[in-house]
Amino acid sequence: MAEDPKWELAILSTVQGFYEKLLQEAVGGEVPVPAGLEAVSLQDDRDASGTLAYMRRWLCLLDMATTPAMLRHAFTDETDPEIAEAMLRYFVRKDVHTEADRDKTDIIVTFLYRHPRVPGQWDQRGYGLDGSLPLSPFEIALIEILADSDQLPLPEEHVQVLRRFDSFEEQVLHFRDLNALLESGIIQTVRQIKQNMEDSFFNPGVLATIAPYNATFGAKFDELFREATQQIKTFAGDLEEKGGTILGSVDGVDVTVDHVKAMDEESLLKLDYGQALDKFRRVSKLKQTLEHAPLTKRGNQKTDPASRPKPVAKAASVPVAKPAFNLNTARKGVTAQQVASEETKLLKVEESVRIFVRVADPKFRQVVPMRFFNLTLTPAEADAYSAEYLEEKSLRAGVARVLLRLVAVTARI
Incomplete structure (x- = not known):
């Protein structure tokens, strides 16, 4: 599809502005911009085609300086959806896609799904122009956003794989424990599917299928992770009141009350799931240790003094046999x-x-x-x-x- 250089340059200018703002904290000030790509120069550009090629090389460099985790941190409830749409166009229209491009696109399209311009916008279903294929409103919106992008038809094997995401979503909703979710292998399975899609991943139909799953998974994961960390922190607080300092051992390393106090679950949740998987597993293992360790009870369960068996008074003249030692009762x-x-x-x-x-x-x-x-x-x-x-x-x-x-x-x- 023939591109309008000025329109394309406007999109890339939005991407450049977002990247520059994102990297300000990392470089400790404003990002030095190459001559000719300043905001003033772009507004009065007569050679749009030449500037466009220059801009693409500059954005490749900014891409290398920006990780998916940084992008995840940057997209907040206050982020303008138009910026996300421009970023999506930029990544989808790239000639060559890297693994980082896929991960960033994954984050962007999930943000757009979670932040519709009108609440409830994605709840109803529509139909294609020919009236034959049911399309979700979100897929229709993605088709409009990416209307100026060349899209190849999906291979049949990729179409079949997309049908698995409904069952993946149902599976995620049934998890009631963080460890069960982590040990199910669903994170690795879905990530491998996304990798195997290669360039098909950037098709609007694929993105429209993956984004709802990501939103469901993210909400469930956050819920279970916060629940696990809250239980750990409650146990640590009870232990500290009793004068203890060590909660348990995970992978041969003692976890102390101070470790739990320093744990920032919000920062952990903003990390890429693939990179932070080991950290999530350690939290899950600690929760399991506190729940199932021998000779332990849950921290929020206290023995009611009234429920303890009262000693039986001994008769002065009748000797009472000493009861046999019961290990389970002692435990x-x-x-x-x-x-x-x-x-x-x-x-x-x-x-x-x-x-x-x-x-x-x-x-x-x-x-x-x-x-x-x-x-x-x-x-x-x-x-x-x-x-x-x-x-x-x-x-x-x-x-x-x-x-x-x-x-x-x-x-x-």
């Missing part, structure tokens, strides 16, 4: 705060012993002075406490960590 009487508090004390014992063993004379390092007694270590235990390989993922490191914990537990007993 139920231990709260998550108590477990976390004891874990903190064990870590302090380990650290105290480790410091003494490493600085003491090798002849006397096996006798560790504690507050009320002397703790005697075996040679193997002393070696474990002075080892430099505890952080390794190896058999010897695992054995050493077990010895450290056994000594600490013995000292606490």
